[in-house]
Amino acid sequence: MEYRRTAVIKLDTPEGADDSLRETVEQFKHCANTASEWCWHGDDGYHVISKAKAERALYDQLRDETDLTANLVQKGIRRAVEAVKSGVERLKRGENTSQPHFSADSAVYDKRSATFHRDHVSLSTVDGRVECDYILPDDSETPPTKYVSDEGFEFRMAHLQYRDGDWYLHASMEKVEADEETPESESKHRTVLGVDLGVNNLAVASTGRFWSADEFNHWRREYEKRRGSLQQCGSRHAHENIESVGQKEYGRFEIHLHTVANELIVEAVENDCSHIVFEDLTHIRENIPGATWQHVWAFRRLYDYVEYKAEEHGIEAVQVDPRNTSKRCSTCGFTHDNNRVGEVFECQKCGYKNHADYNASKNIGLQYLRRRQNADDGGAPVDVRLNRGTLNVSGEYVPPASTEA
Numbered sequence: 001m002e003y004r005r006t007a008v009i010k011l012d013t014p015e016g017a018d019d020s021l022r023e024t025v026e027q028f029k030h031c032a033n034t035a036s037e038w039c040w041h042g043d044d045g046y047h048v049i050s051k052a053k054a055e056r057a058l059y060d061q062l063r064d065e066t067d068l069t070a071n072l073v074q075k076g077i078r079r080a081v082e083a084v085k086s087g088v089e090r091l092k093r094g095e096n097t098s099q100p101h102f103s104a105d106s107a108v109y110d111k112r113s114a115t116f117h118r119d120h121v122s123l124s125t126v127d128g129r130v131e132c133d134y135i136l137p138d139d140s141e142t143p144p145t146k147y148v149s150d151e152g153f154e155f156r157m158a159h160l161q162y163r164d165g166d167w168y169l170h171a172s173m174e175k176v177e178a179d180e181e182t183p184e185s186e187s188k189h190r191t192v193l194g195v196d197l198g199v200n201n202l203a204v205a206s207t208g209r210f211w212s213a214d215e216f217n218h219w220r221r222e223y224e225k226r227r228g229s230l231q232q233c234g235s236r237h238a239h240e241n242i243e244s245v246g247q248k249e250y251g252r253f254e255i256h257l258h259t260v261a262n263e264l265i266v267e268a269v270e271n272d273c274s275h276i277v278f279e280d281l282t283h284i285r286e287n288i289p290g291a292t293w294q295h296v297w298a299f300r301r302l303y304d305y306v307e308y309k310a311e312e313h314g315i316e317a318v319q320v321d322p323r324n325t326s327k328r329c330s331t332c333g334f335t336h337d338n339n340r341v342g343e344v345f346e347c348q349k350c351g352y353k354n355h356a357d358y359n360a361s362k363n364i365g366l367q368y369l370r371r372r373q374n375a376d377d378g379g380a381p382v383d384v385r386l387n388r389g390t391l392n393v394s395g396e397y398v399p400p401a402s403t404e405a
């Protein structure tokens with residue numbers, strides 16, 4: 001059982017630290033407000049709710065404009081993305097909302113920008129690190145002292161806040177289970193969920209779960225139909241109408257993509273996967289025969305959703321080189337054009353036969369395994385999660401540990 005507490009800790013700031021902290025918080029707000037402005041007005045007319053996308057667009061600029069560390073710039077952007085995301089959810093429910101604005105004197109710290117001790121904290125600022133002692137009530141049974149002094153509670157992250165002339169740390173603390181106290185090293189065994197994206201099935205996971213493209217096809221047909229009828233009208237407002245139909249239709253389909261993304265996360269969580277592996281989406285239209293620009297849009301959106309939702313579960317979304325994932329045999333590795341005919345994969349060498357998209361999803365997971373094997377972390381073991389058991393890098397099948405018949 002794991003639980004969280006927020007400890008509100010008053011800080012004793014050393015001489016001269018006040019200015020550094022104020023400037024840090026000012027610059028943090030600048031990052032958050034710049035990102036909010038950009039995300040709210042969006043890319044091609046759509047609100048941006050992908051942290052990765054916002055970071056790609058704004059990180060360099062904000063690093064130039066501020067004296068903050070990389071980590072604080074990133075946290076500022078992410079804070080804005082979270083707020084824009086909530087705003088978009090409110091819009092979807094038909095509630096009134098506007099571009100988020102950050103006016104409170106506050107900044108977000110994690111373990112890279114702060115070092116949390118039991119009696120003081122070291123905070124990264126525009127002038128380097130500043131160490132502040134905690135001002136804690138003596139009673140060890142009262143919060144925040146109760147949690148701060150309890151080694152069973154670990155600091156996860158904190159909001160630094162300025163209020164009425166004083167600095168406070170709103171620290172999120174988490175109870176750690178006895179068997180979790182040993183820090184999990186990087187060499188932890190990894191299990192990945194491979195995901196194949198396609199035209200007939202929107203997504204297929206290496207666990208054998210399929211997400212059909214029916215909903216997508218329906219949406220696309222409706223979209224084209226409405227667009228077509230509006231174009232026939234030929235009114236001078238036709239173009240604007242087409243745009244607004246687009247917005248509405250997109251919104252509807254985005255909800256479906258959220259559902260698929262949530263189900264993919266559940267699949268990964270239930271199967272104890274540390275990574276969800278997709279093919280590289282850069283040239284996806286060329287890689288998937290029959291893919292339209294709507295497919296490309298949907299795949300990228302789906303990936304963005306999975307990426308940020310996965311993060312909350314400590315799961316990482318990654319993309320791998322998609323070469324040969326549809327022609328390669330996930331069992332013996334034999335790669336040939338004739339291995340795949342439509343939706344059927346049949347290996348011309350070993351005879352392995354299965355759904356082509358399912359074979360591809362396993363290859364996408366395996367592709368990540370091969371990449372990891374060449375990585376410089378000592379080649380921590382990685383497996384691809386299948387519907388029963390796992391597949392290791394040599395393509396050997398490992399049956400599940402349970403004794404179920």
Ligand SMILES: [Zn+2]
Binds near residue numbers: 331333347351
């Ligand atoms: Zn084969």
